[in-house]
Amino acid sequence: METRPIRFIYRGEVQEVAQAPTTRTVLQYIREDLHCTGTKEGCAEGDCGACTVMIGELDQNNQLQLRAVNACIQLLPTLDGKVLYTIEDLRQDDGTLHPVQQAMVDWHGAQCGFCTPGFIMSLWGLYMTHSPENGPVSREQIDDVLSGNLCRCTGYRPIIDAAKAMHSYPAVSMDRQSIEDKLRAIRQDGMLAYEYQGxxxxxxxxxDQLAQLREQYPQARILAGSTDIGLWVTKQFRDLPHLIYIGQVVELRELKTTEDDLYIGAGVLLNDAFDALIKDHPELTELRQRFASFPIRNAGTLGGNVANGSPIGDSMPALIAMRTRVVLRKGGLERVMPLEDLYLAYQKTAMEPGEFVQGLLVPRHKGQWQFRTYKLSKRFDQDISAVCAAFAVELDGKIVKQARIAFGGMAATPKRASHAEQVLQGQEWNEENVQAAMQALQQDYQALSDMRASSEYRNQSAANLLYRFFLETHPEHALSPAQLNVFHRAQASLETL
Structure with missing residues (x-):
C-alpha cells in the first residue's frame, strides 16, 4: 500500500507533513513546529480547554462542518483532509479583532489570559453556529459550549457577559465556499497510509476497507475520537505502533431511523448521537449535558464509548436499559447481539479478533415504558461518575411487565441488576416491591471503593436512585423533576442572573 504525507489546510495554505510520529498531537505540532503559540497547553488530557481549536471538514453533503475540539489529545494524522483554525486566525485582515475577541476585551473577560484563547475558540464556535435572527444566545447554550473551558482567576461572569454581547458587534462572516473548494482539492480518493519510523x-x-484492514491487522488499535487513546499518549506514554482511524469512513457516520429502531453508526459523534437519541428519548437530555464537555462530545463517538467497555462509561447503562443491540462486523459478516452481552469482564468484550463495532440499534417506540437515567458525580459538568444508573419498566396499569436496570461504576463492566429485575417482574409497581428490589441490589453488585466513592456510598446510592425512579414514575402520585432534582432548581436560579 502506497504511503503519502498528511495534508491539511492551515491559515489558508496546504500543509504537508511527512516526518512526524503518528502519535504527535495537534497541539505539539501547532506550538513546536508551526510556532503558533497562542494555543496553550494546560492539562494535556482534554480537561481544561486552554488548547481548544476549531476543526473543519466536509460533511456527507460536501458542506463545511466546524467543531471545537481539544488539540492536546487529537493526533496529527487525523487532520488529513481537514482545515485547522487556531486563535491566530481570528484577527481580521485590517488588524481589527473578531467580535468574540472584542467582546472579551470590552467585558473584561481575561486577567492572566492563559485560558483566554481556549474560551475565545469555544465562543467562536457558538458565534458561527448561532443565528442572531433566532434571538440572543441563551445562558444554557453558553454554559454548554464553555463546559470544557476552565478559568481560575477571571471568573466566569465577565466571560458569560462577553458571550451574550458578541453578536451585538458588526458581524464577521466566513467565506465557506472558498474553504470548501480547498478541501475538495486536497481530498484523496484512497485511504491515508502514513508511516514514520516503524x-x-x-x-x-x-x-469494506476498514473490515479488510481490521482482519489483516487484528492487533492494531482502532482510533475514533482520541478522547481515550489521546491520554494513552500524553499521560501513559504508550507505544502505539499501528493505528486504524475510523473518522473518514462515511458509512460509520450513518444515522437512520426505521419504524422500530434508531441506527447509530459507530463513527457518529457524541453530540450528534445524543441529539438523535433525545428526539425519541428526551429523558436523556441531562445525561447528554453531563456527558463529558462540549469539545469532548465534538470529538468522541458513541460507538467508541461502547467499544471501550469502561465500567464508568456513562452511555452504556442507559443504552442497556433501552434494549439496545450492537452490530458487529468481521470481514463481510455482521452479527447482532444485546449490548449487555458484549461485556465479559473488565476491559474484555465478546468481540473476536478482527471484529469491530459497526453500529447500534436503539428501539424507538417506548409504548408503556417508563425510562430514566441518573448520574452521580462530584461536579455537574465534565466529571467521571461515581454511579451512573438507568431504569426502564414497562407497565400494564400498575403491573410491571418488564424491568430493566443497569448501572455503571458498580461492577467491572456495565451490568444489569438481574436480581432486582426479578423481584419487580410481574409485580405491582408500589412502595413495598420497590423496597424489596432495593434490597436485592446487594445481590447484584459488590461495589468497590476508590478515589471517586466508597463501596458503602455506591451501594446506598444505587438503592436510592431506584427509589427516586419509583417516585418519578408512580402512576398515581409521581413527583416532578423539580421536586427531586437539585440541579433543576440551580438551573432555574442561573437563568435569573
Whole structure:
C-alpha cells in the first residue's frame, strides 16, 4: 500500500507533513513546529480547554462542518483532509479583532489570559453556529459550549457577559465556499497510509476497507475520537505502533431511523448521537449535558464509548436499559447481539479478533415504558461518575411487565441488576416491591471503593436512585423533576442572573 504525507489546510495554505510520529498531537505540532503559540497547553488530557481549536471538514453533503475540539489529545494524522483554525486566525485582515475577541476585551473577560484563547475558540464556535435572527444566545447554550473551558482567576461572569454581547458587534462572516473548494482539492480518493519510523497510521474511507484492514491487522488499535487513546499518549506514554482511524469512513457516520429502531453508526459523534437519541428519548437530555464537555462530545463517538467497555462509561447503562443491540462486523459478516452481552469482564468484550463495532440499534417506540437515567458525580459538568444508573419498566396499569436496570461504576463492566429485575417482574409497581428490589441490589453488585466513592456510598446510592425512579414514575402520585432534582432548581436560579 502506497504511503503519502498528511495534508491539511492551515491559515489558508496546504500543509504537508511527512516526518512526524503518528502519535504527535495537534497541539505539539501547532506550538513546536508551526510556532503558533497562542494555543496553550494546560492539562494535556482534554480537561481544561486552554488548547481548544476549531476543526473543519466536509460533511456527507460536501458542506463545511466546524467543531471545537481539544488539540492536546487529537493526533496529527487525523487532520488529513481537514482545515485547522487556531486563535491566530481570528484577527481580521485590517488588524481589527473578531467580535468574540472584542467582546472579551470590552467585558473584561481575561486577567492572566492563559485560558483566554481556549474560551475565545469555544465562543467562536457558538458565534458561527448561532443565528442572531433566532434571538440572543441563551445562558444554557453558553454554559454548554464553555463546559470544557476552565478559568481560575477571571471568573466566569465577565466571560458569560462577553458571550451574550458578541453578536451585538458588526458581524464577521466566513467565506465557506472558498474553504470548501480547498478541501475538495486536497481530498484523496484512497485511504491515508502514513508511516514514520516503524509507526503506521491507516485512515480507510469505506466500511469494506476498514473490515479488510481490521482482519489483516487484528492487533492494531482502532482510533475514533482520541478522547481515550489521546491520554494513552500524553499521560501513559504508550507505544502505539499501528493505528486504524475510523473518522473518514462515511458509512460509520450513518444515522437512520426505521419504524422500530434508531441506527447509530459507530463513527457518529457524541453530540450528534445524543441529539438523535433525545428526539425519541428526551429523558436523556441531562445525561447528554453531563456527558463529558462540549469539545469532548465534538470529538468522541458513541460507538467508541461502547467499544471501550469502561465500567464508568456513562452511555452504556442507559443504552442497556433501552434494549439496545450492537452490530458487529468481521470481514463481510455482521452479527447482532444485546449490548449487555458484549461485556465479559473488565476491559474484555465478546468481540473476536478482527471484529469491530459497526453500529447500534436503539428501539424507538417506548409504548408503556417508563425510562430514566441518573448520574452521580462530584461536579455537574465534565466529571467521571461515581454511579451512573438507568431504569426502564414497562407497565400494564400498575403491573410491571418488564424491568430493566443497569448501572455503571458498580461492577467491572456495565451490568444489569438481574436480581432486582426479578423481584419487580410481574409485580405491582408500589412502595413495598420497590423496597424489596432495593434490597436485592446487594445481590447484584459488590461495589468497590476508590478515589471517586466508597463501596458503602455506591451501594446506598444505587438503592436510592431506584427509589427516586419509583417516585418519578408512580402512576398515581409521581413527583416532578423539580421536586427531586437539585440541579433543576440551580438551573432555574442561573437563568435569573
Amino acid at each position: 509507526q503506521t497510521f491507516h485512515a480507510p474511507r469505506t466500511l
